[in-house]
Structure formats: C-alpha cells, structure tokens
C-alpha cells in the first residue's frame with residue numbers, strides 16, 4: 529500500500545499467462561464505467577481482440593506525451609460521455625501512464641485512474657507516486673499534476689514481449705534503488721547467479737521491493753517539498769541524466785541509459801565529497817567499481833564514450849560538449865534559487881541531497897566521462 533491518508537492505494541501483484549484478461553476482469557469488478565488509454569503495441573500483444581472495453585490506443589515513445597495526445601484523449605472521453613464517476617485505465621509504459629494520469633487529473637477537474645504498467649521502468653518507478661505530465665517545446669515534463677491512482681496492477685508477465693534494451697533501461701532504475709536506499713537490495717542484485725530477465729524467479733520480488741521503497745519515500749514527501757532528502761533522493765543520477773538526454777536530443781538515449789551513466793557519475797561525485805572531508809561521506813573507489821560493474825552487467829553505458837542500445841546492437845554515442853551539459857543542468861527544473869542540486873551517496877544504500885557542489889568538480893566529472 530502507498531500510505532497517503534485518504535489518497536492511499538494498493539499495488540496489486542498478480543501472475544499468470546493471461547495478464548491482459550486478468551486486468552480486464554479486475555477492472556470490470558470495480559463495477560464502474562471505465563475507459564482505457566493503452567499503448568497500441570501492448571494492446572495488440574496482450575489483450576483479447578474481441579473485448580469491448582472502450583479504448584484509445586496511443587503510440588509508445590516520448591512523442592506521445594504531447595498536448596496533441598492530451599487533447600485527443602480528453603475529446604475521446606467527452607465524446608464517449610465519460611462522467612465524473614467514470615474511470616480511466618492506463619495500460620503501457622511510463623509514457624502512457626504519465627499522459628493518462630494527467631488526462632485523469634484534468635478531465636472534469638479529475639476522475640479516478642488505474643495504472644497497469646507494462647515496462648520494467650513503469651513497474652518500478654513511474655506508475656507509483658502520482659507524478660503525471662506531458663512535455664512541451666520548452667522541455668520535458670514541464671506541465672503536469674500530482675494525481676494518485678486508485679490501484680496499480682503489476683504483472684511481470686507483460687515483460688515477456690518488452691524489447692531487451694527497454695528491460696535493461698528499467699534495470700538502471702532498479703539499481704538506483706539499491707544505491708540510494710537499500711544496500712541489501714544492491715547486494716542481492718550483485719549476488720544473482722543469472723542476470724534478471726522477465727522470467728527470472730526473483731524478478732517479481734525485486735520489482736516489489738522497488739515499489740516498497742518508492743512508496744516509503746513518496747509517503748514521507750508526496751509533493752517533493754522537503755527542503756532536503758525526501759522525494760528528491762529518487763533523482764540519484766538524474767541531474768546528470770537529464771542533461772545528457774537534453775543535449776543528445778530526447779530519444780537518442782533511452783532514459784534508463786542516461787540514468788545508468790548518471791549513476792556512475794553520482795558515485796564518482798560521492799567519492800569527491802569523501803576526499804573533500806565532508807562529514808558523513810564514506811564511499812570508496814571500490815564502491816564505485818561495484819556500481820559500475822552492476823550497471824555494466826545489464827549492458828548499459830557507464831560513460832559518454834560507450835555505445836547505446838548494446839543489448840539490441842550498438843549505436844555510436846554522440847559527442848557531447850561540457851558547456852552544453854553544464855548549461856542544461858542550470859536549466860533543469862530541479863535547480864533551487866540558482867543552485868545546482870545533486871543527490872550523492874554517503875555509502876551504498878544511503879543517499880542525501882547536496883546543494884553546494886563546486887562547478888569545477890562537475891566540469892571535471894563530465895570531462896572524465898568523455899564530454900569535450
């Protein structure tokens with residue numbers, strides 16, 4: 529359960545080969561009139577052809593988190609006379625979840641919605657916590673709302689059809705939870721004899737643990753207003769990652785790939801804090817090597833020289849300029865009163881926010897990572 533007072537909701541885990549059929553059954557049991565926004569690929573792969581659920585299909589991929597898709601979805605609900613007591617169900621990855629959540633938050637000033645995440649990233653991260661939104665020309669996720677779902681239904685069976693590079697990208701967020709919150713989870717991932725895959729016997733437990741961690745953090749700081757720590761800790765590696773995605777052009781790196789590099793750079797930043805004698809910091813070079821190794825295990829990039837989508841076949845990494853990366857960081861919406869905010873590890877499993885990092889360090893870190 530994500531405990532948020534009257535906005536609390538359960539995360540329901542279920543198994544079985546017919547995930548799509550199960551979801552439809554569960555939704556019908558709510559007895560309310562629901563409409564779906566579904567990733568078109570997922571809908572075709574996992575849902576019965578002859579089902580009469582009212583459904584608007586959406587293409588996966590960042591371009592669908594747009595004002596145009598938002599407008600289409602609202603018109604779809606209105607045309608089908610969905611009333612305030614109706615519900616919206618999001619079936620797909622983070623793109624459909626973020627879009628549908630924002631539609632649900634806005635249509636008739638808010639209707640209930642349900643999350644059915646079908647990517648690893650959406651299962652462990654975007655479907656839980658109530659951040660919804662779309663992109664505008666000026667930037668990613670700049671328009672949105674906090675709007676919590678009624679229920680999140682998770683079945684790892686959906687991941688059977690997920691492209692391998694998308695699975696790896698989701699693993700970056702899984703590793704992130706170990707690094708920022710749970711040394712035991714980190715150890716568990718390291719100790720696995722076989723890498724996690726959709727049918728690995730431990731995958732469900734790992735996804736579940738990630739959801740628990742997200743729920744605990746969100747419970748303590750639902751709207752990311754804590755002056756330090758809190759929900760911002762979930763951004764470990766993300767100040768770097770957002771800059772990479774922005775400068776390389778959205779869609780070049782998968783989000784999880786940019787996060788993978790960001791996590792390694794955040795670990796390196798943490799070592800600098802140790803070297804500078806900051807109290808509380810005790811990360812060693814050995815710890816950086818452990819993070820690097822775990823990320824590398826899922827064929828994710830660990831710096832800006834390494835090619836992308838390696839599980840699916842290499843794509844050469846674009847060259848990125850240090851100045852452009854620093855500039856993108858300064859424009860990040862997480863900047864507070866002009867100061868760059870980073871999340872660093874005191875040790876593996878324990879992260880904190882830091883607001884006073886010298887720009888020279890960041891310049892050096894980008895340079896060591898292969899920026900020019």
Ligand code: NAD
Nearest residue numbers: 569588589621622623624646647649653654659686689690
């Ligand atoms: P996505 O939704 O675009 O899905 C990735 C690709 O996988 C798409 O091509 C999609 O069609 C396909 N796909 C999805 N499920 C599939 C399945 N089961 N089988 C086969 N193909 C499948 O991307 P994503 O990585 O899930 O989500 C990224 C988005 O999530 C970003 O926009 C990011 O901003 C957002 N996000 C939001 C939060 C939050 O808290 N709201 C957190 C993290 C990320």
Ligand code: ZN
Nearest residue numbers: 701766783787
């Ligand atoms: Zn992320």
